[in-house]
Amino acid sequence: MKRWLVFTDLDGTLLDEDYDWIAARPAVEALRAASIPIILNSSKTLAEMAVIRNEMQLDGYCIAENGSVIHTAEMNANLEEYDTSIRDKLVTLAGELKKAHGYRFVGFSDWQFTDVMKFTGLSKVEAKLSMRRQATEPIIWEDTQKRLNEFVNQLHKAGVKLVRGGQFMHLMLVNMSKGMAMQKVLNRYKQCMPEFGWGTVALGDSPNDWSMLEQADVGILIPRIDHEVNHKRFPRVRRASFPSACGWNEAILSWLSEIKEEVECE
Numbered sequence: 001m002k003r004w005l006v007f008t009d010l011d012g013t014l015l016d017e018d019y020d021w022i023a024a025r026p027a028v029e030a031l032r033a034a035s036i037p038i039i040l041n042s043s044k045t046l047a048e049m050a051v052i053r054n055e056m057q058l059d060g061y062c063i064a065e066n067g068s069v070i071h072t073a074e075m076n077a078n079l080e081e082y083d084t085s086i087r088d089k090l091v092t093l094a095g096e097l098k099k100a101h102g103y104r105f106v107g108f109s110d111w112q113f114t115d116v117m118k119f120t121g122l123s124k125v126e127a128k129l130s131m132r133r134q135a136t137e138p139i140i141w142e143d144t145q146k147r148l149n150e151f152v153n154q155l156h157k158a159g160v161k162l163v164r165g166g167q168f169m170h171l172m173l174v175n176m177s178k179g180m181a182m183q184k185v186l187n188r189y190k191q192c193m194p195e196f197g198w199g200t201v202a203l204g205d206s207p208n209d210w211s212m213l214e215q216a217d218v219g220i221l222i223p224r225i226d227h228e229v230n231h232k233r234f235p236r237v238r239r240a241s242f243p244s245a246c247g248w249n250e251a252i253l254s255w256l257s258e259i260k261e262e263v264e265c266e
């Protein structure tokens with residue numbers, strides 16, 4: 001028998017511009033009824049994602065910071081014990097390059113929570129949670145494209161990459177991605193329950209999602225409000241009909257209707 005896992009980005013995908021997922025509730029409930037786990041896979045921090053996981057009553061795996069942090073409900077949820085050593089190294093490296101070459105960019109480490117609120121539209125509580133970063137550093141580039149290319153090359157030599165998300169570019173280790181984290185979680189399901197065949201669905205709207213969309217059995221591109229992504233670059237990926245939570249809802253319900261013979265509804 002086949003079992004499915006649904007991996008999803010949050011901002012612009014499951015969440016609308018008000019950071020709300022309510023328009024996707026019918027599909028979320030349909031997945032729950034079909035015992036299909038939803039695994040959030042976002043550039044957000046674990047601290048931020050704890051709120052929405054609680055709201056959505058998700059108690060399994062959760063992937064934070066663009067694939068850099070994988071969390072399970074069994075792990076210690078004490079936020080005070082989060083390891084920030086990777087993020088600290090990223091901030092130090094970026095700061096050294098900025099000082100040596102005079103690059104113009106700003107990032108979370110430069111900001112107070114009021115700055116984060118201004119740039120993101122997050123509430124005070126949400127902004128503070130978004131600053132509890134462990135393994136990535138979001139930045140806004142304010143220099144030329146040519147100098148961005150130089151910066152990226154210098155980062156790469158130090159094992160660091162810059163990934164474009166919805167609003168920010170994210171400094172992170174080269175060997176991490178949303179797609180690689182999806183594979184790790186899939187492998188754990190396979191190890192725990194080898195008696196099943198496992199399939200994956202992935203939903204996302206931005207370049208940091210492409211790795212999981214391309215690796216999933218069913219990749220679903222959620223169209224963006226601000227600009228259209230060239231869909232032709234993903235021959236196997238289907239496109240939702242609407243942006244964010246509405247598109248998520250429609251695409252998941254449509255996919256569920258295709259596989260309803262396979263899943264046992266409770």
Ligand SMILES: [Mg+2]
Nearest residue numbers: 009011012206
């Ligand atoms: Mg997104």
